[in-house]
Amino acid sequence: MDTAQRYRAFATREAHGHSAIYEELAGRVADDEELIALIDRLPVPKRQPNLLLATVRFLGGPVTGHRAFRSWVISHWDQVSATMRQRRTQTNEPGRCATLLPLLASLPQPLALIEVGASAGLCLYPDRFQYRYDDRPPLGPSASPVSLTCRTTGHMPLPERLPTVVWRAGVDLDPLDVRDADDMRWLECLVWPEQRDRLDRLRNAARIAQAEPPHLVRGDLNQVLPELVSRVPRGATPVVFHSAVLVYLPSEARSVFTETMRRMPGHWITNEGPHILPTVEARLPRPAPPDRAVFALALDEQPLAFTGPHGQWVDWF
Ligand SMILES: C[S@@+](CC[C@H](N)C(=O)[O-])C[C@H]1O[C@@H](n2cnc3c(N)ncnc32)[C@H](O)[C@@H]1O
Structure with a gap:
């Protein structure tokens, strides 16, 4: 599964019915060649949708709509990628x-x-x-x-x-x-x-x-x-x-x-x-x-x- 497919699958199989905003953001990332190219610079295990979305929130970025999300991620990519490399998906449920x-x-x-x-x-x-x-x-x-x-x-x-x-x-x-x-x-x-x-x-x-x-x-x-x-x-x-x-x-x-x-x-x-x-x-x-x-x-x-x-x-x- 490539990164775009991974984000689309996250939107439709995981976020759908549980988080409308994550469904939208992950679905739009899947269609966004510039964002996918950035995410693909990370090692495969670090490209996870959950990890990107949690990182943006952790750093104080917006997860309110695609336009604000994408421009913030692009302009803060150094910080975003460093945090994604440092942290892991550790959802404790x-x-x-x-x-x-x-x-x-x-x-x-x-x-x-x-x-x-x-x-x-x-x-x-x-x-x-x-x-x-x-x-x-x-x-x-x-x-x-x-x-x-x-x-x-x-x-x-x-x-x-x-x-x-x-x-x-x-x-x-x-x-x-x-x-x-x-x-x-x-x-x-x-x-x-x-x-x-x-x-x-x-x-x-x-x-x-x-x-x-x-x-x-x-x-x-x-x-x-x-x-x-x-x-x-x-x-x-x-x-x-x-x-x-x-x-x-x-x-x-x-x-x-x-x-x-x-x-x-x-x-x-x-x-x-x-x-x-x-x-x-x-x-x-x-x-x-x-x-x-x-x-x-x-x-x-x-x-x-x-x-x-x-x-x-x-x-x-
Ligand atoms: C998604 S979290 C799940 C946490 C917990 N099991 C729960 O159900 O709430 C996965 C956890 O597995 C840990 N993990 C992943 N690979 C591991 C490994 N090889 N050895 C020990 N822990 C690992 C991660 O650091 C992370 O905290």
Whole structure:
């Protein structure tokens, strides 16, 4: 997929229905040869639409309409490209815990959670959030500042109680620190402009993490994971999980990770694009919808559901 196609796909498959302004801006970038030529000067992983759009907001540029956006990007390209090279797409979406929860609750308790590609680690607190599945009674602490709503289809096993988490840790190439103002602002810029609920959720989840910061290790998941798993306290079930991470790995690194995971004790929860893990893709009971972005949720490489990329829905198989 070339850069123009990438921006068009982002507009129609990801932003459509979720952010009218991002749909417009990404769609117009796709048709703009001058902007595409600038973006193509960056290494391929840095050409991501989300990264450009978040960068412009982070630097105080306008994301109100194409004309202002394009002239600002062109006149500030040195700054824009430097920030895109320096930062990464690290959208940390605690809403994804709503799709992970049925699996976490089904495993032998208590749990030791290890998230790879954890960003700021906000998905490491599934036991601190409240959950509302469809019109069922809420689950979890009523005083939680984070309330996650999730639509379900199929026969999702509704958890009766929250998991018991006795240990939590994460690894990231560049962990973000919820106590650092610049890192928080970057996280906020990664939330799409119209999504006020997601922004509130991010800030509220960050309050939980600020009160009890997660143990996050800087490094590549393939390098760091075995040592982290070896530190899981006795008696706890190790659960390695990740969402929206393996897409950033070259396929060889994905294979190394898969082999490592097969040797690890405990369980492995993946919530990634349906074509990212070959074994999960091969076992899907039906093809993923072609017209919108979805994730495939799997436990130990056994697919169990399609999920909304931000945790907004679960379609259980
Ligand atoms: C889109 S974010 C998702 C964050 C989090 N998993 C969530 O669902 O909210 C992807 C994260 O993976 C991290 N990442 C990408 N490649 C990695 C690698 N090889 N090792 C460790 N972390 C990596 C990025 O730095 C980024 O923070």
